[in-house]
Amino acid sequence: MRLSRYLLPTLKENPAEAQIASHRLMLRAGLIRQEAAGIYSWLPAGLRTLRKIEAIVREEMNRAGALELLMPTLQLADLWRESGRYDAYGPEMLRIRDRHERELLYGPTNEDMVTAIFRANVKSYRALPMNLYHVQWKFRDEQRPRFGVMRGREFLMKDAYSFDVDEAAARRSYQRMFVAYLRTFARMGIRAIPMRAETGPIGGDLSHEFLVLAQTGESAVYCDKAVLDLPIPGAGVDYDGDLDPIVRQWTAPYAATEDVHDFERFEREVPAERRLQTRGIEVGQVFYFGTKYSAPMKALVTGADGGDKPIHGGSYGIGVSRLLGAIIEAGHDEAGIVWPDAVAPFNVGIVNLDPGDAQIDELCAGVHGALEAMGLDALHDDTDERPGVKFARMDLLGLPWQLIVGRRGLSQGTVELKRRATGERLTLAPYDAVAHIGRCLENSGEE
């Protein structure tokens, strides 16, 4: 993509309304634009990252055997009356009347609707386990939306729902999602730590939150540093096999948010030098809630013994749009965003120092094409602005690699390759630089 034909409205100044780094940087880097309190447009570069995050979530859900469908944003109030949640849900639910005065709502979550879908279509235990998920816009009418996409009102969420014949099977479904989440966040280049959590308004008796550690996080967290070094399950993990050892390994070290923190246990179980007290940002949560929805909604399956039983359910959320904020909180510096390779809007920024010089323009177009042929995306800054402006903008946008092309270097037959995260610079022949990027991404690439 050539920047001169792109829409990337970067800002030099910090927007006054943004209180945290990710909100400031998403506005300054031209990723989002506020349309109303807690409601954002995703500008082209922001949308690219949103889609890359969504794709990783989808791949890992599919790998774990979940089936994707798509439920609508609007739901009937009567459906929520059936599950008993309509009156219980507070003012965060956006309630709507259509032209015929029928009561609708903008879905904040989908336990009720997915249970209705399941109930209408699945009758026998033989179809189980089943896990249905979607990636859809939700709305929660926050009293005080803030922190950009971290606490917006219209937000993109992946929510999955498991259906099982009994509690033991439901716990296996829970473990599948637990393991899929470990892989999902790791593939985005972040480490999200599963922590025991309260179950809150979703209900149930078993839940873990996945938190990205960041000083600016919303919750205080307490954990054993051992959890930071645990291995991420590989792509070949057998989701039909026994996942208990992985889950046990990840839940053995102490890790809890302030809501459920047990100070005495923390001191007793964790040696002083391994006690980590910091803050975290929730990016996912998994729940087992048993028959909370299936019993009132009569979502029954015929068991092996011929009798009808309510299914045992769980739900599994990932805050897809919120993840942009969390990833930036965990990865930025004074100059701007520092994207992990897997979710950067573009893998590479080509900084053309002498636009209009036919030889330089041609070389930039050439390396651009070579990167694309390798399956990488690049943003070519072909504008006629000063080098200083271009460097600052690239650092702000935070693309993992910068390929700096100019007359001075080229007179020596070289370009400069800068790694955004470390500031490390290499001087290489142009296509050696392209090959270097390819090799590094291949080595870091996790499938």
Place this chain on the structure above:
Amino acid sequence: MRLSRYLLPTLKENPAEAQIASHRLMLRAGLIRQEAAGIYSWLPAGLRTLRKIEAIVREEMNRAGALELLMPTLQLADLWRESGRYDAYGPEMLRIRDRHERELLYGPTNEDMVTAIFRANVKSYRALPMNLYHVQWKFRDEQRPRFGVMRGREFLMKDAYSFDVDEAAARRSYQRMFVAYLRTFARMGIRAIPMRAETGPIGGDLSHEFLVLAQTGESAVYCDKAVLDLPIPGAGVDYDGDLDPIVRQWTAPYAATEDVHDFERFEREVPAERRLQTRGIEVGQVFYFGTKYSAPMKALVTGADGGDKPIHGGSYGIGVSRLLGAIIEAGHDEAGIVWPDAVAPFNVGIVNLDPGDAQIDELCAGVHGALEAMGLDALHDDTDERPGVKFARMDLLGLPWQLIVGRRGLSQGTVELKRRATGERLTLAPYDAVAHIGRCLENSGEE
């Protein structure tokens, strides 16, 4: 995908509420489920086709130089007051109040918001032409939603908006979209005919509708049969070049919907044997509307002469969810849907006639893997139902190819390969059948 682990709730009976073939077949084939009047869930197989359609739309928009962003579903009423449309828009607009009694609406279209985005970020003619699009859920509160996704209330639409410095440039942007639309629909395996159209509530003075011909279409259409044989522009079309010859070629033969039909001109210009009078389904519409939004909203750019001028705009819609209905109306028979290759939920259905027979199961898994290795998707019917049930279900679902694997055939070393559209059957060695499918798709493949 193995059918025994999938959610494909097919129905034997015609649902009473469905009046047209596509609605009946989408419900019967388990593609959608109604959640409220005009509001649907997309079940896994329906979602697969929706995503394939969306991907083609996106590829062709990008090819034509449009930039993707994503605007939210909810908008501020005040934005629509600024453009003067809030009061003009009738009861089809879903008006909402949030917890603070702020007035919102569920966007039925995005001219106003995209103009605000443009105005805030683009100041100079040098950034033009610019075309911004998104693929997002919209809501129109139809008085009487019906015909399934053909006239739903919550629907998925691609809408693009062009910004140009003057009328001549805007007409070139219009032509780019006109040509992109020819390619987009052709790649989906349908022929959509551009017809002169009224501009309606979007305003403006130049518009074409793209209609798929089908006896069940909503509008009567009149056209010169010559338009049915015109060539579709190739993937190499130069969107920066002169598109006038293509547009002239496609707009020269008479083609009009009943709203603007000129009976005398039709008789005068079209020889009797080439006069086609049928019905059509609108799947896209393109508008040039000049300064209708930019003037009231003060979306100005500085021109080459230094003066500020309102930009000249156009908008370009494709009914992404509606296309499923249109494609099915244009392609079905007594037994069910007949999907074009490019948008079928799966390319191939593997009908396992002897599930439980280890050799047959292994062969089915083998051809399944071979198809996937070729980049094709397959649905393997591994259920223990009767062959007749399986054949009827595959015909109903309408996958382009059926690969029928059973003991009887395999004793001769063969499987049967059926082409859904023609009923043609070939008896081949299993992996020859796979190779045959690959060759046919390659030959029909348009990039």
